[in-house]
Amino acid sequence: MALSKSQLVVRVATKYLVIYPFLGLVGLIDFLVGLILPYKYEDPQLPDKDAVLSQRVDQTDPNSGFRSTMFPDLIRVEDKSASVFDELTNCVQQYHDTQTLGVRELLSIDDEVQPNGKVFKKYSLGDYQYMSLRDVYARIVHFSNGLLNIGLKSGEKIVLFAETRPEWLMSAFSCFRIQVPVVTLYSTLGVDALAYGINQTEAAFIFTSGDQLSKLEKILHKVPTVAHIVVFSDKFHQKQVDVFKEKFSSRVTVHTMEDLVQMGEKNGEKEFTKAQKDDLAIIMYTSGSTGNPKGVMISHGNILTAAKGLITRLGTINHNKDKYIAYLPLAHVLELVCEIVCLTNGVPLAYSSPQTIADNSTAIKKGRKGDLRVLKPTIMASVPVVLERLSKTVNEKLAQTSWFKQMLFKLAYRQKLQYFRQGRSTRLLDRILFKRISSAVLGGKCRLMLCGGALLSKEVHEFVQVCLCPVLQAYGLTETAAAATTQLPNQTNTEEVGSVVPSCEIKLVDWPEGGYRNTDSPNPRGEIYIGGDSVTLGYYNMPDKTAEDYSYSKDGLRYFATGDIGEMLPNGSLKIIDRKKDLVKLQTGEYVSLNKVESVVKLLPFVDNCCVIANGFKSYCICLICPNTKNLKEQIVEFRKEGGQNLDAELNRAEDVLDYVKKNADVMKKLTQDLFEHSKGQGLDRFEIPSKILFVKESWAPDSGLVTDSLKLKRKEIEKFYKNEIDSLYK
Structure with missing residues (x-):
């Protein structure tokens, strides 16, 4: 809705005469405080945040492995009787x-009928018992x-x-x-x-x-x-x-x-x-x-x-x-x-579940606190899909507040992000604004969050770092017992998965077909091989697959070939830049990284999950979208209002929203264009951006068989399930 001239004047005046001077004063106080007190993420047990944290064992050999500079030798368990x-x-x-x-005492379980007719189990929970x-x-x-x-x-x-x-x-x-x-x-x-x-x-x-x-x-x-x-x-x-x-x-x-x-x-x-x-x-x-x-x-x-x-x-x-x-x-x-x-180092731990972790979780009664706000944890682990939903939830709640609060948040966010990248303290700004957000979401005490399982986008990483707590990206696989790389609590860089942990060695192995070599300039690149005593024994009853993926170096170190393509940055941090299995060569000769495109598309508010399909016999890729129907409805309603229509009362159910998109070509065209502009703004090349999209009605939950239990896409199953739709999009 367009603003009147008087409304526009009020907002401009508020921005330049109220909010900017206020944030300037807060920034000055934070700067002066920072001269006296150390940056709050500093830790005597950690190296300087600008230190080089991984380097080659043999600097003259590009095939040499990278190890942590924090320890002189690999961490190993020498005692053969240890368990x-x-x-x-x-x-x-x-x-x-x-x-x-710790576990919260379960007082009662009640059935609660939702407006859509579904019945949710609602828990009455007491305090944590240890x-x-x-x-x-x-x-x-x-x-x-x-x-x-x-x-x-x-x-x-x-x-x-x-x-x-x-x-x-x-x-x-x-x-x-x-x-x-x-x-x-x-x-x-x-x-x-x-x-x-x-x-x-x-x-x-x-x-x-x-x-x-x-x-x-x-x-x-x-x-x-x-x-x-x-x-x-x-x-x-x-x-x-x-x-x-x-x-x-x-x-x-x-x-x-x-x-x-x-x-x-x-x-x-x-x-x-x-x-x-x-x-x-x-x-x-x-x-x-x-x-x-x-x-x-x-x-x-x-x-x-x-x-x-x-x-x-x-x-x-x-x-x-x-x-x-x-x-x-x-x-x-x-x-x-x-x-x-935690258990073997005396760190207290307490339990939660996706159904009770937050105030708006499905099993928490309205007005009651979720586990995060009751426990107020200081350390937690997460996966990107959880953080993506968390950031979307915060943004949706902010969108329901007054224009003044939205403007204050937007400008304060921009200021803190700038300070955060510079390693400057924002104690006062945090106390005034961001501490409140962190308290409402995570309980307000979280000092670090370890995030692994998949790549975390720059936008989501920065949002969580600024609004909630420091996020340490981690990289590892089941085959390496989770170990490979992590960031440190005083590192704020995004799109990196951190330096090599002291128990591992990482080699970058040439992959000529993809154009990656460990002699590349300015930084070495190649397939990531993880070595060390955390590399596992292999696959149960699968000797051929074990022999294919596992190997030993000349000095007896066991390695696992990940299939991921990495780049070692000058600061000793690893960056995941590609995936051999997810790289598809289009008919025109360009390579499309499916994960890379999906991570961009998922940032759109009307996208809950998506699967990019690329066919080597076609010149373009397509995208199946599992939508956030609430946000999709809002986008459609706003689009139609420009033409004088009000669809707010008509699109009551998720099925109504999807049917409307399917039946109205101009709406689909507008959404496809929105995706194109967004993807282009995120730096994707034209050939990487899906030319056609399809909104699916199925929910991509683990029991659907279309995603794994950690919510990774099962590409073959998705392509099989939607074969007719995919064929139609490619006609």
């Missing part, structure tokens, strides 16, 4: 009274003894199939103690993938939660090796456990974790084999973006090495103030290593 459980034993001796594994590290340790020991008492033996595998919760981590440590490999499967896996993982590992024991019993019920006839099911339960799920136990009593033996803890405490332990450094600790099934998931074999030594490398990147740990919030899937290697680091 993950030993690390916990050592920690308990020092931090036995630490309160950890256990001492001493009690956690005792429970782990008793549970492992209980497992031995019912017939589990060292060397046998168990499947852990449950959502992130304390029982998951305690169960894993119980198995680490008695040398029982843990097979991890995402709780959001479909039944076919679940059965595949169980059958491939021939597990007789499954550890699960009451919420997952319905999935197990569907596949019990497909998994003949399963004889015991151990359930994590509570008073709200006990009925489900009892019904399941009665229904399948002739097929499997059902135990609760609490029963086995009590059994182990009463009967003591039976004979078991102590785990060693080289023993298999975990078979972690990747989320499977191409076909069936692969089981990555991770040893105790891999985990210990990765954990020792990660702890060096977190700065000074304050055991009295630091708290870690756990909510990502524990079947995701980044979350698992983070939680192991």
Whole structure:
């Protein structure tokens, strides 16, 4: 809506006579304070933020690996008898009274009918309840003894199939103690993938939660090796456990974790084999973006090495103030290593879930606080899709405020971003504005957030850094036990994934087909090979694939070929610039990086997710868009208002919005043009920008089979599912 002349005058006067002078005064005070007090992200345990943090072992050899300059040698675990459980034993001796594994008390569960007719479970939650590290340790020991008492033996595998919760981590440590490999499967896996993982590992024991019993019920006839099911339960799920136990009593033996803890405490332990450094600790099934998931074999030594490398990147740990919030899937290697680091270093951790983490989460009653605002964590891990949604939510709420607040935020954001890039303190500006945003979203205490799993766009990274907390981009894979590179808490650069962690070595290997060489100027480029003791044992029952992706150097260091293309910057930070698998050569000869284009398109407010399709026999690419229908509606309504139409009352449902776009070619043309202008402004070349787009009605959730459990695209499945639509767009 166009502003009147008087409104325009008021806003211009406010901008130049009120907001600019105010921010100038705040900036001056912050500058003077910065002369007296150190920058708030400085840390005596960290190197200078401008230091060169990775360099070649042999500066004269372009094929030489890059290592961290923070340590003279690679971090390695020399003790062959060491295990993950030993690390916990050592920690308990020092931090036995630490309160950890916190969970909010569940008071009640109620059904709430939404305006669209859907029924959501709403939780009434109390405060966080904790256990001492001493009690956690005792429970782990008793549970492992209980497992031995019912017939589990060292060397046998168990499947852990449950959502992130304390029982998951305690169960894993119980198995680490008695040398029982843990097979991890995402709780959001479909039944076919679940059965595949169980059958491939021939597990007789499954550890699960009451919420997952319905999935197990569907596949019990497909998994003949399963004889015991151990359930994590509570008073709200006990009925489900009892019904399941009665229904399948002739097929499997059902135990609760609490029963086995009590059994182990009463009967003591039976004979078991102590785990060693080289023993298999975990078979972690990747989320499977191409076909069936692969089981990555991770040893105790891999985990210990990765954990020792990660702890060096977190700065000074304050055991009295630091708290870690756990909510990502524990079947995701980044979350698992983070939680192991916390538990074995005396850092308190507490649990959450996507359904309860924020005030607007689906299971939180209106007007009640989500877990972040109750816990006020100082450390957390995240993935780009979560931060993208977070930034969109903040921007949407700001759009509902007055023009004055929007103008103040926009100008204050610009000022802080400039100071932030210069490494200058903004204490007063934070206290006046940004601390309030951080408190409303994250609880206000978060000092660092580790982000991995995929690349984080510059815009989202900067937004979260400015408005919420420092974000450390991390790079690693399941095959390297999450370890490779991370940023440090005092680094603010975007579009970098940080320097090499002290437990790894990284080589850049020539890829001539893509035009990348480790002798490139000004910076070396090539396929990223990650080496070190965190590089895992290989793929379970897949020797050919293991031989293809894993190798050894002349000096005996184990390497994994990632398929990612990296560039080593002068400051020793790695930048991911391409992906061999995602690079498609168009008919005209240009290469299109699908991930690169998708990261740009996803910044549009009407895009929740997208998949770019490029055909080597065509001269252009197309894009399938899973829309944010609320924002899409607003864009359509605003577009039609210019023509004198008001569609606000007509487009009530998501289906109405998508049908309207489909039936109105001029609207589709306008949205396609908006995407083009946005992509061009983000620096994409014309051949990279999708020429045609399609809005899909399906929600791309893990249970759709179109994305993985970590929300990565399953390209083959998407192309198969939308084959007719794709063919139509290319006609």
